Amino acid sequence: MRAFPYPLTSEPDLRSPARYLLWLGGLQKATLAAGILLGTVWMASQAVMPFVLGRAIDDGVIGGDAGALLGWAAALLGLMVVQAVSDTATHRAGVSNWMQAAFRSVRLVGHKIARTGDALPTALSTGEVVSTAASDAFRLGEVYEVLTRLAGAAAAWVVVTVLIWQTSAVLGVVVLIGVPVCCALLLFVVKPMQARQREQREASGRMTAVGADTVAGLRVLRGIGGEHIFVDRYRVKSAATRDSGIRVAHSLADLEASQVFIAGAFSVVFTWVGASLVLSGDITPGELVALYGFSIFLMTPVRAAADSVARFIRAHVGARKIIAVLSVDANVSESATTVSAPPPGSVLVDERSGVVVEPGLLTAVVSREPAESTDAVTRLGRFEDAVLEEATVRWGAADLRHVPLADIRARVVVSEASPHLFSGPLRAQLDPRGTHEDGAVLAALEAASALDILDGLEGGLDHEVTERGRGFSGGQRQRLVLARAYLTEAENLVLVEPTSAVDAHTEQRIAARLAGARRSEGRTTVVVTASPLVLRTMDRVLFMEGGRVTDRGTHKELMNRNDEYRNVVIRSE
Structure with a gap:
């Protein structure tokens, strides 16, 4: 029985597309070997059939030996059975190889998306990442499916060469040299096709990126009447993708025509030489029939080579795109020298700004420039190691850079200003780990003043949230995300502008309930806000000017x- 998902026993080799393809192949050696063996049996059984047919004509028909005729007919029937069985098994092994490579690549991309955080969308557009997982991974997998047929075609070419050599050394030399030459001639068509396919892939990625951006901002675009601008942009990118696709189609048509012409020309030359040998009495009529069958069959290796080259080109382009995604480094990673996480109730200190978060208190951070206070408290969650190299954050006696990430993520939760919801049941959005009973979930919604949202949903907690929570208003999303933050029960919870999208009455209710939701068990809460409704419920307020706490x-x-603090608060009010 197979275990899914397929295991990843080593780190991917990202030095080049070819090395990545070899690394993937190494993870499925057994099925690749089985596919190559079955493909060889399948093609070799086809290659032997013209020889058996020729012997049946010479020994059975022309020689008048009924026993020999029956024997060779039985051999033909056996070859047909072998072909049928090996063909089915080869196809199954090929599809298995295809899916293994494709889904391993999709899995790697998915893990990279989940673990890289903000670094990936900064380096690559959303459309590029989507195209890589949805398209490039499956084109890459085609290589391992076609490899079984290519190996079989190569083995069949060797078998045919040996059989023809027994009939005529001249024809053996023609086959031995002619087939590789025909395959090499196709390279003149393949090279421009490779460049055009790379161009088409780039254009497709840009088009997908524009489409993803348009969908993400559709509600805003409709609100300001700007959707036609993005539609025009998408139309331009789509036209460019179409044109590049047409150029790729021209190259594919050239390749198809070239392989038919080259293989056909070789078949004509081969048959003409064989017919001349019959007329000169060097070979028998049965051998001529066999040679004619060989001439038709020898088009198979040429076609297999052409098809394989085209797929290898697509896979090479796809592997390059996958490597581009997998090569993006996360903004944060485990330190080479880790230290133990501090005990519960340890103070958090951002030395650059002077923000000191005392345990068990509700602390607000206020600044004339909201970005300054947001940057200061976000550093407490360790999302970018590069930032912490310039600004030391201490958790107790430990440098936050050296504390294991698992401990930080479990004990320090940062809820950012832009709320994110995903598709799926609302219960799973609020309690992703599924560790709370419905009563606790409802209590968190009550603390976030979000029970009215639940009352308006027909399915209650089982309501299916649409992509990015577009079915909710900005204020509703913000309150739901606040409830989710409460349910983490984090020792240290950082809330960035948690009430910026709600009305004053709702904000007052949230502020009044915040202390009750967080003071139990000595939990620490940091809030970035300038709202007086929230500030008056805080135990301590830190005021920043010029990136430093001044009061x-x-x-x-x-x-x-x-006076400066008063001006900031009054302005916000």
């Missing part, structure tokens, strides 16, 4: 003594 105290204390 701290309660909201009331800062309002009484700090």
Whole structure:
């Protein structure tokens, strides 16, 4: 019984497309070997049939030996059975090889998407990544399917050469040299096709990127009446993709025509030489029939070579795109020198900004420039190691860069300003790990003032959320994400502008319930906000100017003594 998904026993070789293809092949050596063996049996049994037919004519028909005729007829029947069985088995092994390579590549891309974070969309567009997983991986897998037929065709070419050599050394030399020459001639057509396919793949990726961007911002575009601009952009990219596809089709047509012409010309020359040998009495009529069958069969290796080259080109282009995705490094990775995570109740300190998060308190961070306070508290979640090289963050006595990521992710949760929801049941969106009973989920929704959202859904917690939560308004998404943050029960929870998209009445309810939702068991909460409704419920407020904390105290204390703080809060109100 096979185990799925297929195991990945080593790291992918990303040094070149060819090395990546070889690495994938190494993971499925058994099925590749089986496919090549079966393909060889299939093609070799076809190659032997003209020889058996010629012997049946010479020994049975012309020689008048009924026993020999029956014997060779039985051999033909046996070859047909072998062909039927090996053909079916070869196809099955080929498809298995195809799917293994394709789904291993899709799995690698999926893992990279999940683990790389913001680094991947910064390096590559969404359309490029989608095309890589949806298209390139499966084109790459075709190589391992066609490899079985290519190996079989090569083996059949050797068998035919040996059989023809027994009949005529001249024809043996023609086959031995002529077939590789015919295959080599096809390279003159293949090279321009490779460049055109690369161009078409690039154009397709750009078109998909524009489509993905349009879909992502469709609601906004409709609101401002700008959808026609993106439609025009997509039309231009689509036309470019169509034109490049037509050029690829021209190359494919040239390849098809070339292989028919070259193989046909070789077949004519081969048959003409064989007929001349019959007229001169060097070979028998049965051998001529066999040679004619060989001439037809020898088109198979040429066609197999042409098909394989075309697929190898597509796979090479696809492998290059997959390598581009897999080569993107995450913004954060495990340190070579790790230290133990600090005990519960340890203080978090961002040394660059002077933000100090005391355990068990509700701390607000306010700044004239919201980006400054957001950057400071986001560093507490360790999302970019490059940033932490310039700004040390300490968790207790430990440098955050050296604390294991698993501990940070479990104990420090950052809920960013732009809420994200995914497709699936609402219950799974709020409690991804499925560790809470419905009562706890409802309590979190109550704390986030989001129960009214649930009341408006026919399926309740089983409601199917559409892609990116587009069925909800911005304020509804924000409250649902806040409830999800509460359900993490993180020791340290960082909330960035958690009430920016809700009305004042809802914001007041959220602010009033925030302390009750987080103070239990001494949990620590950091909120980036300038809303007085939220600030007045905080235990401590840190005020930043120029990227540094310049004052701290309660909201009331800062309002009484700090004019800059008062101006920021009043402006936000």
